[in-house]
Structures are given as structure tokens and as C-alpha cells.
Amino acid sequence: MTSREKVFQAESKAKAADLKHRAIINRVLKQSDDAFRKGKEQFSDLEKARRHAANVKSDTIARLDYYLLEFESNFTKAGGKVIWAENAQQALDAIGEICAGKCASVVVKSKSMVTEEIHLNSFLSERGIDVVETDLGEYIQQLAGEPPYHIVAPSMHKSKEEVARLFHEKLNAPPGLTPEELTLVAREKLRQKFREAEVGITGANFLLADIGGVAITENEGNARLTTSFPRVHIVVTGIEKMLPSVKDLGLFWPLLATHGSGQKIAVYNSVFTGPRKQGEVDGPEEMYVILLDNGRTGILADPVARESLHCIRCGACLNVCPVYKNIGGHTYRATYSGPIGSVITPYLRGMKENKHLSYASSLCGACTEVCPVGINLHGLLLYNRRSAISGHHGSVFEKAAWKGWKMVSSDRRLLDAVGGKTKNFVINRLFSAQWGDHRKLPVFAGKSFSRQWKEKMNQDNAGK
Ligand code: SF4
Structure with missing residues (x-):
């Protein structure tokens, strides 16, 4: 995790729990949503x-x-x-x-x-x-x-x-x-x-x-x-x-x-x-x-990311973003916040230090839906995630973890061989920091479904 990402995580956590902040911005965003609904009738x-x-x-x-x-x-x-x-x-x-x-x-x-x-x-x-x-x-x-x-x-x-x-x-x-x-x-x-x-x-x-x-x-x-x-x-x-x-x-x-x-x-x-x-x-x-x-010609040179240059800075994608509504504008520590900020900041300020912003999204697509110039914002956030990996901006630990994950999850025998306890331990070690204190990580069953099914079939066959 880069130092910017650590700060982002800590500040997001604090802001999301700040109910006074949430009440103010949700009130303003509700007003703006009502105004938008009426305005678009034109x-x-x-x-x-x-x-x-x-x-x-x-x-x-x-x-x-x-x-x-x-x-x-x-x-x-x-x-x-x-x-x-x-x-x-x-x-x-x-x-x-x-x-x-x-x-x-x-x-x-x-x-x-x-x-x-x-x-x-x-x-x-x-x-x-x-x-x-x-x-x-x-x-x-x-x-x-x-x-x-x-x-x-x-x-x-x-x-x-x-x-x-x-x-x-x-x-x-x-x-x-x-x-x-x-x-x-x-x-x-x-x-x-x-x-x-x-x-x-x-x-x-x-x-x-x-x-x-x-x-x-x-x-x-x-x-x-x-x-x-x-x-x-x-x-x-x-x-x-x-x-x-x-x-x-x-x-x-x-x-x-x-x-x-x-x-x-x-x-x-x-x-x-x-x-x-x-x-x-x-x-x-x-x-x-x-x-x-x-940095804009860098975006222009990328045939996918260049779509983000269509932005007319209306701010509508910020207003509908569930992440922005919870963590607010300052937490991004970037000139441009919200979905469009998360898309372009890595290009303007460096992918390695700002790649974490691509994950500040629920990928619900509300930003894409509202954008007046039809920018595929949530698609571009996914694209940035891919670019960060293919550009080798991840840590050695992260790469090794994903490699191990891929190896185990694409081999049924390995997946069945690892018990639920081990799986829960690994998931906890890898994701508990990102997952946050306010959400529960999914819990793996002691035995995989495939193993349970096999055992059940064996029992049924033995009973015949
Ligand atoms: S909604 Fe579209 S045009 Fe408006 S700020 Fe977001 S990306 Fe830019």
C-alpha cells in the first residue's frame, strides 16, 4: 500500500463515520438531484x-x-x-x-x-x-x-x-x-x-x-x-x-x-x-x-482512456456516486474528485501513487448513467485497475498473492484440498485492511461445496 493510499483509507474511514458531514452533503445532493430531475424536463x-x-x-x-x-x-x-x-x-x-x-x-x-x-x-x-x-x-x-x-x-x-x-x-x-x-x-x-x-x-x-x-x-x-x-x-x-x-x-x-x-x-x-x-x-x-x-496528451495517446477528455466538468457524476456521498470531496486529495477525478488523477499525477482511486467505486454505474457526454466512467475505472497491474504498479506481495489465488482457484483439486479454516485465514490476512472494520468478510465453509457433494453422493451410493 502506498502512503497516499494509507492516508486515503484512514480519511475515508473517518469521513464515512462523520454523521454531521453526511447529513450536510446528503441534504445538498438531494436538492441538486431534485433540481436535476426538474431541469432535464427541458x-x-x-x-x-x-x-x-x-x-x-x-x-x-x-x-x-x-x-x-x-x-x-x-x-x-x-x-x-x-x-x-x-x-x-x-x-x-x-x-x-x-x-x-x-x-x-x-x-x-x-x-x-x-x-x-x-x-x-x-x-x-x-x-x-x-x-x-x-x-x-x-x-x-x-x-x-x-x-x-x-x-x-x-x-x-x-x-x-x-x-x-x-x-x-x-x-x-x-x-x-x-x-x-x-x-x-x-x-x-x-x-x-x-x-x-x-x-x-x-x-x-x-x-x-x-x-x-x-x-x-x-x-x-x-x-x-x-x-x-x-x-x-x-x-x-x-x-x-x-x-x-x-x-x-x-x-x-x-x-x-x-x-x-x-x-x-x-x-x-x-x-x-x-x-x-x-x-x-x-x-x-x-x-x-x-x-x-x-498530462492530457498522455490521456489522448491512450485509445481507451481518451474518452475521459470529453468531460465538461458538470459535477453530476460526483452527485450520484455512493462513494463520494460518504467520503466527500477532500478525502481524494486531488484537484478533481469523485468518479471523473478517480479516472483522470492517475494520468495527471502518476498511476503508482494514485491507482488506489480506481477502487474508490462500487462500480454501480450511476456515474456513467448520468454523464451528459456519455463517458463510460465505471468502465474506465476498471480499465485503470488493469493498466495499473499491466504497468507493474502493484507491490511484489500483491502480485504473489494474486498468482497464488489464481493457481488455487483454477484447480479444483487444490481448492478442495485447502480447508475452510486456511481459506478464512488467508482471506483475513489479505483483505481485512481494505475491507474495513465496519464490514464482515465472507466466511468460507469448512469444506467446499464440491467436497460436500462428493461425500454426500458416496454416502448415498453406499446406502443403496
Ligand atoms: S458527469 Fe461526465 S461531464 Fe460531468 S463531471 Fe462527470 S465525467 Fe465530467
Whole structure:
């Protein structure tokens, strides 16, 4: 067992037994499930929409090299600059250079999981830059010093009382404020930051190749302020966010909104096609798009795993996952949690240290069933398990144990020769740690069915 796996096991065990945590997230997930059920009524044929979206993403990912260049060409023509980053460090260096060039002391950010992936906040803070999250959920997480808990709802695990306490401690707000009052406190603090910031940083929900556009969807309007107040707008995005055409938004925006939050469409939907043009009254003077690889071309090169690049980060697979519902988002200790996180993290951060995430699944298939772009998530988790074994990432002990298991279980004579006591001892030694204290391991009978049957037949024949 790797050290990461040991931590994962210990934290999962503790979290699953935390009834307060479970009550909060189950309440929020129930609300989100109700909203999703209602929201999906807007599709006359949701299955058809999902199939169409899966086909669009599959074709786009298959020709990603072409679309990336088309995007670059169109975005550059409109006055923007594209920066290619092979890894997190290259992306950070590029952002650091832009901020230094503008003598930026305040940077505002709109919610972006990719900037979490590259640990942008700590990088900028170390350079003396005041970096402020402007999405309310992210702002709460930043004040608490915690990473996001969920792809779409970063602070869903916090009760309103906890948030009120946090605002009282960190912002000196009066104690016991209501959610509406807390929102007003955050709004006042953040408006000031929008005015001060020299640079605004966002992610991208979609990249649009045909117009060189960046599509951003949100509910609070903070992304619009992040992109229009500061003089410089930097987009940091994974290369897989590509769609061929702006026309595809007609399908993908409602799909994302419904599966993410149960809405028909999010409140604010914007498309950015470069910096402010002559005669325009708002928008940044400079706009950059950083196209991040950071392990994604490794996924692309794998003909099976590449399906995971279709993901539009709606978070629906987390909401329905029985494992996520019990252990929550932080236990994964990865930027992306839940089923999609378990699938892609081994590719982004190393198979050996993260292969245990492939087992954080009941393989019930609820994630696959809900995914708006039809990713075979539970199939990919099984594929990762196989890849970890064929890539020799298992321990010597594990390999020897499976070899012994295979030898005994494929030979009836050996299976019958080993008594129930020995079988129970071996199973206990091999699996009790993974099985956990709260479940009973199956118990083998003293004699195998085959032996019992033979003995019975012999007795019956002798009695004739
Ligand atoms: S894998 Fe599918 S359900 Fe999960 S976040 Fe991505 S698009 Fe949504």
C-alpha cells in the first residue's frame, strides 16, 4: 500500500463515520438531484442530446491538434495571445511574467479548477500578489484555507452557521449573519478588489475553434467583472475544453447547466473573443489564453482512456456516486474528485501513487448513467485497475498473492484440498485492511461445496 493510499483509507474511514458531514452533503445532493430531475424536463429527448454531445466531443478530441491550431489562429487574429504550456510550471511562469510586466499587486480570479490543478494561488501569494477568489463558494474556501470540495459547488460541505463563524473570524463581520447578509459582506469586499486588480484570471468552460472564442458560464456575474474591470485578462484552460463551433453552445450550455445545477441555462453566459476593440467601451486591453497540457496528451495517446477528455466538468457524476456521498470531496486529495477525478488523477499525477482511486467505486454505474457526454466512467475505472497491474504498479506481495489465488482457484483439486479454516485465514490476512472494520468478510465453509457433494453422493451410493 502506498502512503497516499494509507492516508486515503484512514480519511475515508473517518469521513464515512462523520454523521454531521453526511447529513450536510446528503441534504445538498438531494436538492441538486431534485433540481436535476426538474431541469432535464427541458430536453424532449435527453438521451439523443447526450449521444449527440458525446459524438461532438469524440470527433473534437480525435482532431484536437487541428482544432487547437484553428483556435489559436482565430484568437490571435482578434488581437489575443495564445501561450502553450506543457506542464504546470510553464503555465505558472507565463502568468508570473505577465503579472510582473503589469506590476500587479492584486489579482482577481473567477472559479477555475485548472488554476487549482497548477496551484496558482500559492504561486502568486509567494510573489507578494494579493490573489482573491471572487466566486462566493471559492471565496469561502479561500478564507477557510481549504481547496474546493466539489467541482461545481466548492463549499457545499459547510453549513450556513459555519460560514457565518468564518466571516466573523476572518472578516470581522457581525456574528450569526444570515446567508443573504453574508453574501452582502462578500459582495462589498469583492467589489473593492475588482476595482484594485490589475489582472483578472478565469478558466474556460469551452474553447470555440471557429471564432477563437472562450465561453464562460456562471451564476454570480463575478466572471464578467473579473474579465472587464482589470486591464489584463488571462484564461487558463486545459486543451480538452475545445468545441468546433460557437453553434455547439446551443447544446452544450443547457447540458452543462442542467447536469451541474439543474438550471435550464446558467444566469450569465459569455463569449470572449480577444481584448477590447476600438470603439468598445469595456473589456481588457490585453487578453491571453494559456493552453495547458499537464498530462492530457498522455490521456489522448491512450485509445481507451481518451474518452475521459470529453468531460465538461458538470459535477453530476460526483452527485450520484455512493462513494463520494460518504467520503466527500477532500478525502481524494486531488484537484478533481469523485468518479471523473478517480479516472483522470492517475494520468495527471502518476498511476503508482494514485491507482488506489480506481477502487474508490462500487462500480454501480450511476456515474456513467448520468454523464451528459456519455463517458463510460465505471468502465474506465476498471480499465485503470488493469493498466495499473499491466504497468507493474502493484507491490511484489500483491502480485504473489494474486498468482497464488489464481493457481488455487483454477484447480479444483487444490481448492478442495485447502480447508475452510486456511481459506478464512488467508482471506483475513489479505483483505481485512481494505475491507474495513465496519464490514464482515465472507466466511468460507469448512469444506467446499464440491467436497460436500462428493461425500454426500458416496454416502448415498453406499446406502443403496
Ligand atoms: S465525467 Fe461526465 S458527469 Fe462527470 S463531471 Fe465530467 S461531464 Fe460531468
